[in-house]
Amino acid sequence: MRKQVDLLIIGNGMAANRLLQELCKQPNRPESILVIGEEPRPAYNRVLLSPFLAGELGASDVELNEIDWYAEQGIELLCGDPVLEVDPATRLVRAAGGKVVRYRRLVFATGSRSAMPEMPGIELDGVMGFRTWADVEQLQARAARGGRAVVVGGGLLGLEAAEGLRKLGMQTCVLQRGPWLLNRQLDRSAAGLLQATLEERGLKILTGAGIEMLQGDRGRVSQVMLKDGQMLDADLVVVAAGITPETALAREAGLSCHRAIAVDARMRTSDERVYALGECCEFQGQTYGLVAPIWRQAEVLAQVLSGQEHEYSEQPIATQLKVSGISLFSCGEIDAKDAQAIEYLDLAQREYRKLWLNEGRLIGAVLYGDTRLGPGYFDALLAQHNLSGQRESLLFGIENDRVA
Incomplete structure (x- = not known):
């Protein structure tokens, strides 16, 4: 029926x-x-x-x-x-x-x-994505046996998966094809701070790392061969590359x-x-x-x-990222060409802020560590006020009564 x-x-x-x-x-x-x-x-x-x-x-x-x-x-x-x-x-x-x-x-x-790249060995047992509840259960079961994990992808999902596997006791390596982690959301400096923190926790991170093939033993993944010839032992490969x-x-x-x-x-x-x-x-x-x-x-x-007239339109996005207890904020155009950049760095506290302006108007921002100023920067980006008069103090917040 x-x-x-x-x-x-x-x-x-x-x-x-x-x-x-x-x-x-x-x-x-x-x-x-x-x-x-x-x-x-x-x-x-x-x-x-x-x-x-x-x-x-x-x-x-x-x-x-x-x-x-x-x-x-x-x-x-x-x-x-x-x-x-x-x-x-x-x-x-x-x-x-x-x-x-x-x-x-x-x-x-x-x-x-999960986007699974075409490469020799991708079909081996022990190679999987990370998108579903069932994936979590499978990863937890595998991590309980210990061993070495390789996570393909240095974006947010890959870093979170790697941290989770590390906390479950696996020796974990992250492979990032780009020149730095979270390259769509962070500039090189912020990514460097993030990488240093994660490496201190015990993660191994390789940037600029392309994979040549995955090798197996009796149908199960055992090694990852990089394009530079380096071989990584792997009992588990998690693909988090898009x-x-x-x-x-x-x-x-x-x-x-x-x-x-x-x-x-x-x-x-x-x-x-x-x-x-x-x-x-x-x-x-x-x-x-x-x-x-x-x-x-x-x-x-x-x-x-429900019978109403309404339309979707694209709007700027502010990304508040949480990577295992590390606070990151990103909005607008990062490393925009022809933009003027100002930055603040406190290595002792591992706090970093960088703003990009075009003709006095904020077009992009990256914050690492202390992200409390992020929403204010995003509001300023949306408003597109001329902030030239605040240039010296912008890294410490937006003075709303002085916008033009």
């Missing part, structure tokens, strides 16, 4: 959960909502998987909503039953368990998967896709009854990995699905 719903959401990750939260605020939300999730559990906070891995948080700290919440909100949830087929022509969706659902409107919130939007279902359904599912400002795909948000969508050539723009997408889409 076929079921019919006003709104069907494919995926039950952070984006879908945020959309549900926003829909619950709307007086004219769709009457019947069904969420189909591939994972066998309600939504959880992927941002917290790293402290969960390290044992710093428990399961309840990571979960976003208990199973009862969905029923209390009049939302039907189907977990652990991945969707196999979407037919926009008939508006039918078929799940692996045999359930067939007809929808009035459909939302893709399928997220992303994400790939999950678009397979949408492509098979005939929706327009580039790197991800193409959407307009109302989060609508090439089919007027089908929408997408989060890491699986692409707007004006931009794809997403940080939560701030995805939260705005959820707010827009909830209003659109």
Whole structure:
């Protein structure tokens, strides 16, 4: 027997959960909502998987909503039953368990998967990504046996994974292909301070490190060979070198896709009854990995699905990063060409601030250690006031009564 719903959401990750939260605020939300999730559990906070891995948080700290919440909100949830087929022509969706659902409107919130680079040995046992609750459980089980881990990727996820494995007792090495850690969010100086702190804790970090191949013994990874010929012993290799939007279902359904599912400002795909948000969508050539723009997408889409006129637009993002107890803040254009830079460095306290200005207006900021001034800098970046008169004191905060 076929079921019919006003709104069907494919995926039950952070984006879908945020959309549900926003829909619950709307007086004219769709009457019947069904969420189909591939994972066998309600939504959880992927941002917290790293402290969960390290044992710093428990399961309840990571979960976003208990199973009862969905029923209390009049939302039907189907977990652990991945969707196999979407037919926009008939508006039918078929799940692996045999359930067939007809929808009035459909939302893709399928997220992303770990980007696994093409290289010899990538298929070996002991090589994995770090994106899901199941990944955490697998990593914890492997770390309990000790040994050596190699983490591929010096971005936020890679550093958090490496710290978690180190805390669980593994000798851990991070490989960063770029010239410094977090090269999209930090300049070289801030990254240097971060690397020094992490190395003092016991992590080994190699920058400018390209991988030639992974080698194995009896089908299981045993070594990582770098392009410079260096060999690293490895009982575990965690790939945290980016994400790939999950678009397979949408492509098979005939929706327009580039790197991800193409959407307009109302989060609508090439089919007027089908929408997408989060890491699986692409707007004006931009794809997403940080939560701030995805939260705005959820707010827009909830209003659109409730009959209101609302549009998504790109906005500057401030990134408040927490790398295992180390505070970092970044916003705007880092190392922008033709910009004037001013900086403050206290090596004893390991505090660092650097600001980039163009014609007296703040266009970028990086803070390491003490990040309390970050929100003020971000407000100044958005306002684009001329701060020329404060140049000598800017590194110690924005004087709002002196902006022009």
